[in-house]
Amino acid sequence: MSSSREKILAAARANKPDEKPLPTVPDFGGDDSTERFTQVLTSIGGQVVWIDGPEQLQPVLKQLYPESRLSASPLFPGTVLVDALTSTEVLADVDLAVLPGEMGVAENGCIWLPEANMLHRALPTITQHLVLVLDHRRIVATMHQAYEQLPSTGGYGAFVAGPSKTADIEQSLVIGAHGARSLVVLLY
Amino acid sequence: MNHATRAAKFVGDADRTTWHDETLWFVRAKRDKAVYAVPEFQDLRELASQIKDHTLSKLDTYLEQFEEQAKRNGVHIHWAADAAEHNAIILDIIRQHNATRVVKSKSMLTEECHLNPHLLSNGIEVVDTDLGERIIQLRDEAPSHLVLPAIHLKKEDVGETFFKHLGTAKGEVDPQVLTEAARQHLRARFLAAEVAISGVNFAVAETGGVVVCTNEGNADLGVNLAHVHIAAMGIEKLIPRLSDLAVFTRLLARSATGQPVTTYTSHYTKPAAGKEMHIVIVDNGRTKQLGRPDFRASLKCIRCGACMNTCPVYRRSGGHSYDFTVPGPIGAILSPNIDMKKHSSLPFASTLCGSCSDVCPVKIDIHTQLYKWRQVLGEANEIPASKKWSMKLMGRLLTSPKAFGVGGKLARHGIKYLPYSLTHARHFNVWAVARELPTPPKQSFREWYQQQANTPA
Ligand code: SF4
Numbered sequence: 001m002s003s004s005r006e007k008i009l010a011a012a013r014a015n016k017p018d019e020k021p022l023p024t025v026p027d028f029g030g031d032d033s034t035e036r037f038t039q040v041l042t043s044i045g046g047q048v049v050w051i052d053g054p055e056q057l058q059p060v061l062k063q064l065y066p067e068s069r070l071s072a073s074p075l076f077p078g079t080v081l082v083d084a085l086t087s088t089e090v091l092a093d094v095d096l097a098v099l100p101g102e103m104g105v106a107e108n109g110c111i112w113l114p115e116a117n118m119l120h121r122a123l124p125t126i127t128q129h130l131v132l133v134l135d136h137r138r139i140v141a142t143m144h145q146a147y148e149q150l151p152s153t154g155g156y157g158a159f160v161a162g163p164s165k166t167a168d169i170e171q172s173l174v175i176g177a178h179g180a181r182s183l184v185v186l187l188y
Numbered sequence: 189m190n191h192a193t194r195a196a197k198f199v200g201d202a203d204r205t206t207w208h209d210e211t212l213w214f215v216r217a218k219r220d221k222a223v224y225a226v227p228e229f230q231d232l233r234e235l236a237s238q239i240k241d242h243t244l245s246k247l248d249t250y251l252e253q254f255e256e257q258a259k260r261n262g263v264h265i266h267w268a269a270d271a272a273e274h275n276a277i278i279l280d281i282i283r284q285h286n287a288t289r290v291v292k293s294k295s296m297l298t299e300e301c302h303l304n305p306h307l308l309s310n311g312i313e314v315v316d317t318d319l320g321e322r323i324i325q326l327r328d329e330a331p332s333h334l335v336l337p338a339i340h341l342k343k344e345d346v347g348e349t350f351f352k353h354l355g356t357a358k359g360e361v362d363p364q365v366l367t368e369a370a371r372q373h374l375r376a377r378f379l380a381a382e383v384a385i386s387g388v389n390f391a392v393a394e395t396g397g398v399v400v401c402t403n404e405g406n407a408d409l410g411v412n413l414a415h416v417h418i419a420a421m422g423i424e425k426l427i428p429r430l431s432d433l434a435v436f437t438r439l440l441a442r443s444a445t446g447q448p449v450t451t452y453t454s455h456y457t458k459p460a461a462g463k464e465m466h467i468v469i470v471d472n473g474r475t476k477q478l479g480r481p482d483f484r485a486s487l488k489c490i491r492c493g494a495c496m497n498t499c500p501v502y503r504r505s506g507g508h509s510y511d512f513t514v515p516g517p518i519g520a521i522l523s524p525n526i527d528m529k530k531h532s533s534l535p536f537a538s539t540l541c542g543s544c545s546d547v548c549p550v551k552i553d554i555h556t557q558l559y560k561w562r563q564v565l566g567e568a569n570e571i572p573a574s575k576k577w578s579m580k581l582m583g584r585l586l587t588s589p590k591a592f593g594v595g596g597k598l599a600r601h602g603i604k605y606l607p608y609s610l611t612h613a614r615h616f617n618v619w620a621v622a623r624e625l626p627t628p629p630k631q632s633f634r635e636w637y638q639q640q641a642n643t644p645a
Contacts, residue, residue: 005267008423008471012248015479022242022428023235025435028228040448084461088379088413107226107438108448121460122412125405125452143434143449153397153430155261155458156412159437161449164405168320168336169363170343171211177319178371178378179405179452 027148030141032106034187037139041109044162045175046183053188054133057098061131064184065096073098074119075133082119091120097127101160101185104139105146110161111185112146115154124160130180132160136187190533190572195505208340209503215336216497218446219547226438235435237551240488243393243426244478250393250426251469257396261458264466271301274470278303278385278418279310281466285416287312287382293400293407294318295387296334296491297420297470300513303385314385315377317406319370326353332507334514335444335493340506374406384410386456388421388467389490390436394429397457398467401440401450408454418466419456423474424487436490439549443492477525482560486521488550495544495554501537510534517544517554524561532570535561593634600628 038048051060058076065071071078072094080094099118101111111132113124124130140146146159164179175181199205223229243250255265268274274297282290290312292298304325307314316325320338324331326349331337338346343361350356356369386407390399398419400407411417427436441447459465478484496502496516507515512523512531517538523531535558538544544554565571571579585591603625631639 002267004269004273004471007269008267008469008475009248009251011471011475012251012423012478015475016247017241017245017481017484020238020241020245023238025235025431026231028231044447044451091413092375092379105449110449110453120412122409125409125412143437144431147431147434150430153395153455153457155460157455158408159449159453161451161453163451164403165451166319166367166404167445168318168323168338169346169366170341171214171336171339172343172363174363174367176371177367177404177406178317178374178409 025144027144028142030107030145032139032141032145034106034136034139036106037104037109038187040106041162041185044109045165046109046162046185048185048187051186051188056188057133057186060186061096061098064131065129069096069129070094071096071098072119072123072127074117075100082123084120086120088122091122091126094123094126095128096131097123097129097180098131098133099124101132101134102138103146103149104134104136104185105141105143105159106139107142108161110159112150112157113160114157121156124158125164125179127180129182129184130160130163131184131186133186133188189511191505191509191511191537192533194511195509195537198506198509199504204342205504205506207342208506211339212497212503215445216494216547219443219494219497220446222442222446222448226442229439229442232435232439233549233551236439236490236549237488239427239432239435240550241485243428244424244484244487247423247426247478250428251423253393254391254396254426255469257394258467259396261396262465263396263459264464266466266468268468268470268472270472271470274298274301274420274468274472275303275306277468278420279307279312281416281418282307282312282383285382287416289377289381290314290383290385291317291377291381291406291410291414292321292385293387293402293410294321294337295385295420296331296513297387297422297472298385299331301420301470301472303420315374315381317374317378317410318402318404319367322370322374323349326350330508330513332515333493333496334491334516340508378406378409378413381410381414383416383418384414385418385420386411388419388425389440390427390433391421391425391467392428392430392433393426395457397455398425399433400454400456401437401452402454403447403451405452408452411456412460416464416466417456417459418468420468420470422470422472424489440490440492443494443547443549473526477522480525482564483521483525483557485552486518486525486557488552489518489522490550492549494547494549498543498547500539500541500543505537510537517558518552521554521557521561524565528565528568528570532565533572535559535565536575593632596632596634600630600632603628 072082103112166177332340502516520534
């Protein structure tokens with residue numbers, strides 16, 4: 001054990017104030033409608049497209065991304081096979097990743113994407129464009145309900161809210177910083 | 189050099205000062221809009237404040253719980269008492285992997301510890317990947333804001349920097365074009381990096397995992413491509429439960445930029461198969477601050493930057509005038525804890541209007557603490573002499589009605605006759621540097637009042 005560990009813990013113990021209670025966080029309820037989800041996601045640069053069901057995926061994708069692209073997906077045989085061991089060089093060429101989302105949050109338009117749904121941890125950010133497929137019944141109102149429903153966060157997982165963006169140059173919003181340049185959510 | 193002297197440089201360019209002021213007020217206005225859209229926002233602030241108070245009151249227990257869980261997840265845990273140890277640990281991990289190419293996503297803690305110069309001087313190439321951070325890294329500057337590190341720069345400045353370093357066209361000022369150039373430039377660095385360093389927004393004791401919030405996705409891209417992930421976290425980043433994240437993620441982005449949530453809220457709990465994850469837990473003065481009852485609440489800060497965006501002094505003096513990693517109102521509380529002498533002027537860089545406390549998502553009593561620091565500094569004799577004497581004099585004047593009356597009379601008649609060169613002498617009257625003195629009234633309020641009382645209605 002390092003001595004710094006002991007030093008820090010001892011100082012924290014000595015300097016901490018009297019114990020204060022940990023509050024219970026109420027469920028504030030809220031609007032869990034697909035309309036709210038769609039409105040918020042659109043306002044942050046994402047796009048929502050309704051499909052009848054997962055079987056309708058490929059025709060819709062063809063329509064949305066007409067040029068042939070290097071796609072990767074666990075939902076259909078894409079043009080690139082990606083798994084946890086895929087090399088960076090191969091990943092870097094993917095321009096469309098189609099991944100199943102677990103849950104949507106209406107108040108902020110984010111979608112929970114656990115590691116198990118990603119093929120490779122870097123895929124959702126290294127791809128040029130990201131499509132998330134989501135069952136509309138899996139939309140909850142707020143982050144409280146979202147975390148309530150997470151069994152665990154696995155090894156890695158992210159709430160993704162829209163495409164990558166930045167406003168670091170004079171506060172002008174630019175979509176497509178380092179991660180995916182666009183996000184389409186296919187709701188069914 | 190004190191805050192006022194450094195600020196003088198910034199306000200020398202009046203147009204830029206106005207622009208800076210308006211830009212930040214625009215962000216503050218966006219924050220207000222986002223906040224009013226959440227009916228329970230004030231409840232969330234109270235909850236966040238209580239959760240942080242509770243965590244600080246059991247910090248040792250939660251640190252141990254966090255360590256135990258993280259180790260169970262296969263994460264390497266390191267403890268750093270100060271900045272030097274933090275830097276040494278990180279360099280050591282990089283060396284163990286014979287790595288030389290490192291990407292970093294935004295972390296104020298590594299800034300606080302001056303990690304970049306340490307790594308660079310040891311032959312490690314370290315690239316900041318947040319666009320704003322990269323811009324200032326290329327310019328060899330420090331961030332001037334917690335969330336908007338390059339907020340002091342105009343697009344012309346960025347265009348000039350990219351022309352010099354990234355080969356964009358001379359005179360290019362379109363943010364879209366400049367961002368694309370940075371995307372291409374940084375993508376090559378991401379793909380080549382062997383080690384990725386990230387900060388930590390929240391560390392969850394219950395799961396042993398850390399959460400990083402970004403809009404650009406640079407943390408995720410870096411961490412998930414590199415073989416080794418090093419997360420640097422201050423001990424105050426802890427929260428007890430996974431479900432507490434709901435409270436904090438609802439507050440953070442709304443308070444920071446007025447967004448409903450950051451684009452990526454990423455949970456790193458275990459290393460990917462065959463890869464390594466390290467967490468460096470850093471004190472660097474934090475346990476000392478914990479032991480100061482008047483100032484420990486500053487450890488609740490979640491680094492949203494809202495207090496800066498709203499502060500009339502910050503908006504008009506710029507982040508660099510604070511000369512501290514964390515500028516603005518919260519920086520003015522944190523800095524004297526680190527070095528009371530060097531930062532003695534910062535608690536005075538506030539109007540004490542209380543706007544900072546009003547917007548703080550974890551309800552830190554920022555302006556009260558600034559007021560308390562002034563007293564501590566006064567007792568420790570760290571107040572600038574001119575300020576101290578004028579305050580003493582003023583104090584005496586205000587407690588003696590007679591002296592006040594005489595002083596007022598002298599001033600009313602005196603100002604008229606005093607030569608301009610004296611009333612505007614820089615050393616005697618700093619207040620008059622950019623202002624004219626008012627025309628003195630003929631009568632004092634007291635004289636007027638007495639006259640009214642004596643005049644029958
Ligand atoms: S003190 Fe409060 S308002 Fe200021 S950065 Fe910290 S959390 Fe935000």
